[in-house]
Amino acid sequence: MSDLLRFASFSRLEGVRHGFAGADAFGAFDGRRDEDLRRLAEAIDPGARLVRTRQTHSARVRWVEAGAPAPSERDLAAGIDGLATAEQGLALTALGADCPMLFLADRARRAIGVVHCGWRGVAGGIVDVALALLEERAGCAPSALLAAVAPGARGCCYEVGSEVVEALERAAIPVAAIARPYVRSDGSLSRAVDLPMGIAARLVALGVDPRAIELAEACTICGGSRFHSHRRGGQAAGRMAGAIAIEGAPG
Numbered sequence: 412m413s414d415l416l417r418f419a420s421f422s423r424l425e426g427v428r429h430g431f432a433g434a435d436a437f438g439a440f441d442g443r444r445d446e447d448l449r450r451l452a453e454a455i456d457p458g459a460r461l462v463r464t465r466q467t468h469s470a471r472v473r474w475v476e477a478g479a480p481a482p483s484e485r486d487l488a489a490g491i492d493g494l495a496t497a498e499q500g501l502a503l504t505a506l507g508a509d510c511p512m513l514f515l516a517d518r519a520r521r522a523i524g525v526v527h528c529g530w531r532g533v534a535g536g537i538v539d540v541a542l543a544l545l546e547e548r549a550g551c552a553p554s555a556l557l558a559a560v561a562p563g564a565r566g567c568c569y570e571v572g573s574e575v576v577e578a579l580e581r582a583a584i585p586v587a588a589i590a591r592p593y594v595r596s597d598g599s600l601s602r603a604v605d606l607p608m609g610i611a612a613r614l615v616a617l618g619v620d621p622r623a624i625e626l627a628e629a630c631t632i633c634g635g636s637r638f639h640s641h642r643r644g645g646q647a648a649g650r651m652a653g654a655i656a657i658e659g660a661p662g
């Protein structure tokens with residue numbers, strides 16, 4: 412259990428359990444394997460019901476209620492890249508391999524969320540969507556939220572093309588502030604962006620207190636074998652996973 416990454420701010424939050432499993436969690440972790448995801452859910456909150464995303468790089472976040480009907484085939488096909496709930500006993504999970512994962516929690520109202528935040532989702536406004544959903548369903552003001560971004564591709568390594576830069580700019584991500592010069596292996600110059608910093612900037616623009624945002628330092632591309640990385644490992648790369656739950660028996 413000690414090999415799960417935990418955020419200090421979330422660990423202090425009474426009644427909320429969370430954890431991030433890198434490639435080395437439980438010895439060797441791959442969130443694509445059902446038993447690994449179950450193990451993560453069990454480790455953060457024994458007895459909690461596992462809830463999965465259906466990630467398509469969409470900007471869709473699903474509000475989860477224990478008694479609500481399961482998502483339709485159409486919903487699943489369109490994608491569920493984030494999950495949020497105010498109910499206890501539901502272990503919300505998301506997967507990633509370079510794409511940062513955003514953890515959200517409201518201390519007072521006891522609502523939580525976890526969101527897969529690749530560039531397409533961020534450019535599609537998924538950070539805005541997640542915050543709006545928490546406010547609409549549970550009355551969580553952005554100023555009352557705690558946020559954390561798990562290890563992902565950072566500005567040291569995450570080379571992107573102009574289509575990514577333009578899409579992020581359209582979504583009001585301050586690209587100038589998160590872009591870095593990037594030197595390719597052949598010596599030519601390109602540009603990289605720091606997506607976790609972009610997510611943090613968007614959170615602040617939406618009203619989240621900068622002091623309530625925690626960013627994991629590590630970059631999954633240059634961070635070595637502790638992390639699965641799509642950029643480094645290609646299609647065969649495993650998936651890391653984040654999980655969060657409100658403690659208690661499922662309703």
Ligand SMILES: [Zn+2]
Pocket residue numbers: 565566567568569630631632633634
């Ligand atoms: Zn790096």
